[in-house]
Amino acid sequence: MKKTFTIIAMALLCIVAISSCKKDFVDINTDPNGTPNALPQQLLAPALVNTVSINMLRSRNFNNELMQVTVDPGDAEGKVFRYDIRRSFADNTWNGWYTQLTNFKDMYTVASQELTYNKTYMGISLICQSWLYSLLTDTYGDVPYFDSNKGKDGNFTPKFDKQKDIYLDIFKKLESADTLLSAAANVSGGSDPVFNGNALKWRKFGNSLYLRLLMRLSGKADVSAACIAKIKEIVDTNPTAYPIMTSNDDAAILRWTGVGALTSPxxxxxxxxxxxxxxxxxxxxxxxxxxxxxxxxxxxxxxxxxxxxxxxxxxxxxxxxxxxxxxxxxxxxxxxxxxxxxDPLIGNIMNYSELQFILAEAAAKGWVSGDAKTYYNNGVLTGITLWVPLFNTSIDTYLAGGDIAWDNSASLDEKMETIHLQKYYSMFYTDFEQWFEYRRTGHPILPKGNGLRNNGVMPARLPYPVYVQSANPDNYKTAVAAQGPDEISTQVWWQKP
Incomplete structure (x- = not known):
């Protein structure tokens, strides 16, 4: 009798465990905190706060360790600064980003309905979706995209899409957002902790984000020409159709006030x-x-x-x-x-200084007509004045004193090091952007200690959460077969030759 009871109890535990694993995957696809009756103005602020909070916490204990901002001293296993990354590290951002995507998608759905039609919230939603999907695919590679967040429709096992297809659709979303916001009115400032409801500033951020992502693919042979042509169109050929950030006042920063929900995580x-x-x-x-x-x-x-x-x-x-x-x-x-x-400024999404360094790189490579030195100088200056507004030293004096002045006679690789060393500081606490850009460019050059794992090579991605292997096994196996082993050493599409 006791043996029979033990077998029954163990069977029940297995059922609960399997249900729990399935439940986690369902929750991520449905957002248990969401409500189908919420209005766009009710969804925006919580989704932004939650997303930026996730990014800040992971930037602190993951990106900063990889990119030598900080070191978590010790000889134990699982030290990120040593490229020794536990698989569980993948869970937090995956779960959090997909949960908030449900909120941003719901915002678009409600804002597009006849009774609540609002172009501004639709455009903002598309920009935020593009931002989160870019973070997901740059972190993991191929991920659920076209079928993601459809738990309400009964799809709990979404297929994984190729990074190329994800990026090309993100570009379509950003084009649509620009069109929507070009004719959009401002919305309630209380609903928007980033731009206080200013539609034009959202449009500028969307197009600046577009440049960031175009630059990320600019070295990939099969899309390089199209990306470079689009960069030129946004910056040179048709800038009125694609307004971008013009000063620190346009920076996309969720400013923590310390009041209520706007308290730093x-x-x-x-x-x-x-x-x-x-x-x-x-x-x-x-x-x-x-x-x-x-x-x-x-x-x-x-x-x-x-x-x-x-x-x-x-x-x-x-x-x-x-x-x-x-x-x-x-x-x-x-x-x-x-x-x-x-600090109110630590909730950084994308700032003006980063944009200036993007333009400096494009100019140094001859893709746009602007002067690389001017963009570089302005990037350094505004990166400083964002944090120290009263800085009044001539930028030329500052750069000369630090031996970091622009050198037109330098090689392209030397110019890239000059740009990306400063860009590294402008992206301080900007989710994983330092890591993404290092993987794209190899800059800035980081010293390498003799204790590094992964053959001393910067990790190229995070592995998929372990529970995905059991909750969505067929699509997981298909993704791994297409992309490569589910390891930190497997390069994502835009990194591969």
Whole structure:
């Protein structure tokens, strides 16, 4: 009797476990927090806050470790700075991004209906969908796209789409968004924590995002010519049809006010001791020291001094070769000055400085008619003044003092290093953009410690969440067969020769 009871109990546990796995996948496709009766103005702010919160937390403990902003010292397994990445790291962004896509898609559906028709919310939705899908495919490669988020229709096993097809459809979405917003009115500022309901600023962000993504594919042979032609059209040929950001005032930043839902996820989400636990890397801090960068000299980023100055530790070291923490980012209770823990600007989506460096690269390669030096100088200047508005030193003086002035006689590769080293700092805490751009360009050149895993090669992607293998096995196997092994070393489509 006891043996029979044990068998029944074990069987019930297996059923519960299998149901739980299936339930996770269904929840991601249906968003358990959503409601089919919500209005667009009710969906936008929560979706933006949740998405930016996910990005900030993962930028802190994943991107920053890979890209030598910080080092999580220790000899234990699973240290990201050593390219030793646990498979569970994949779950958070996958689950969070797909959940918020449901909200952005619902926003479009409701805004397109006759009684609630609103071009502005439709355009904003398409931009936000494009942004999230680009994050997903740049992180994982081939992912569910055309069939994703259809749990309400009973599709809990969406097929994985090829990255090329995803990108080409994202471009269509951004074209549609530009058209919709070209004739759209402003909406309620209370519904929009990024641009306060300003339709033109959303349009500028959408087209600036378009340039970011076109640049990402610009080196891929089968689409390169079309991407370069589109970049030229947006910047040179038909700029009135594609307005882009023109100043820091146009930056897409979710500014944390500290009131209600607009409270940084770092408040309460990251303990004070966790801030002290992450050392700043030598690469990150040494450049700022050498340039006498005002983001450091004014301590705008809230960095703890070490023996009267700022100092970092090397990244990528082998177990047993680490150094004690020196400088680190301060927590809000450690200083009376502003810190990243509660900074209004840390919710960055895309800023004007990043756009200027995109244009500098395009000009350096001869794709647009502008002057690469002008774009570069403006990118450096606005990257600083975003954080230090009172900076009034001549940009030429600053660049000369740091030995980082533009050199027209330099090789293209040297120019790319010059641009992308500065772009690295302009994309500080911008989701995974530093990682994406390094994978695309190989810049800036990062020092490599002798403790790196993955043969010392920067990870090319995150693996798919483990539960997807059991919840959507057939489509998972098809994706892996097409893309390559589900490992961090497998390059995504736009990285492959």
């Amino acid at each position: 770092f408040i309460g989400g990251v303990r004070e001791q966790d801030w002290r636990a992450l050392a700043i890397s030598s690469f990150f801090i040494d450049n700022l020291n050498r340039w006498a960068d005002p983001r450091l000299t004014t301590n705008r980023w809230g960095i703890a001094a070490y023996q009267g100055s700022y100092a970092g530790i090397p990244s990528g070291y082998a177990p047993g070769e680490g150094q004690a923490t020196k400088s680190y980012f301060l927590s809000t209770t450690s200083t009376t000055t502003g810190t990243l823990m509660n």
